[in-house]
Amino acid sequence: MDYAQEALNGSVLAGARLIRLLEEGDPAGIEGLKKIYPHAGQAFMIGITGPPGAGKSTLVDRIITEFRGRGKKVGVIAIDPSSPFSGGAILGDRVRMQRHATDEGVFVRSMATRGHLGGLSRATFQAALVLDAMGYDIVLVETVGVGQDEVEIVDLAHTTAVVSLPGMGDDIQAMKAGILEIGDIFIVNKADRVGSDDVVRQLQVMLEMRDYSATNWTPPVLKTIASKSEGIIELVDAFLEHRDHLVSTGILDTRVEERELHFFKELVKEMAYEKINTAAGGAKKYAMLTEALKKRETDPYSAAETLMEHLKVDM
């Protein structure tokens, strides 16, 4: 079965299997990706990130409902952590989204981080491309529950929403670098809880201190109660408003270009490393250097420099 072609023809089975191949790092997956690539680039990619238990999955569930109501097909990639000990994972984000399981306009794929840091898994970007090429208008990516520094979602999403909830810390938490800098939209979920207005105020104060001259977009702070579907219409409106802003200012094109360049550079890095590793692995010089390292006759910096001196690059 030609998974790429079948996926483009709308086969969920083929799309799912292509994503699995990509996740396993199978070369057949890459061949499939090459084939679908020209068909991608249409979807609106939305990232949902925030700490564990903030309600990300429930929010995604309600966002799906709202977009479906507006006639959009929705693909979802939901990420949960892999165990650092067993490598296994419990992928439980679906639990909140199962009402959409039999809706043909919705495709939900769970992924484990598999040791990848940054809030996504290594194959998330590729999986998002597959869903995009399959014709899902909206691709929602729910990151693993994050702390302060897992900001990789901005490389993938056009619009990133950061979910906060009441009772997570004082106003200095909101001023720190990292995740709170990446939000295009801020969501205070579980807004029926005590302290939600404080969180909204802290976020607004933090946002007022920023310089928006580069994007001309001041991130809104929205209150939601996902479990009661409150605030979801306004949230989806905000997603679309941000999307319109990105398109009308040309920022979207720049972001997509930057992303493609980043993707390309990462691939070059990965492939170059593989090539060097394979070539150097069998070389005498490499064996000598590792031996010298073991005996502490040299240090890793000098060893790497020596190896690089023997490297010839042909373009």
Place this chain on the structure above:
Amino acid sequence: MKKYRVLIAKPGLDGHDRGAKVIAKFLQESGFEVVYTGLHQTPEQIVTSALQEAVDAVGISVLSGSHNYVFTEVVELMKAKGIGEIPVFGGGTIPEDDIPPLMEKGVKALFRPGTPLDEILAKIKEIIG
């Protein structure tokens, strides 16, 4: 190395999910990626989830007495959706006499209460192949 991916589902109105959770947690600790659907799943929801998640096996926990209907329906639906080759296994309060007919219909393994976890793990690996 390829990772095992397994779906664990709880069908119907039965809310006793401890068994499903014990199995899910045990498989995770054995290095499996376990897609957990939660409670109250219909056979259609289970099969579409298996399809979208590209799993290697589908595990269903039934303690409601509706095992004959659920397993038969899931196996049939999976065939209809083109994923009939993915093995289905299950566990719960399933009377001994009900097991052979279900196996005949295509269920690959059924575990009754008290089955040691290691035995379950070995069997799941065997049916995935």
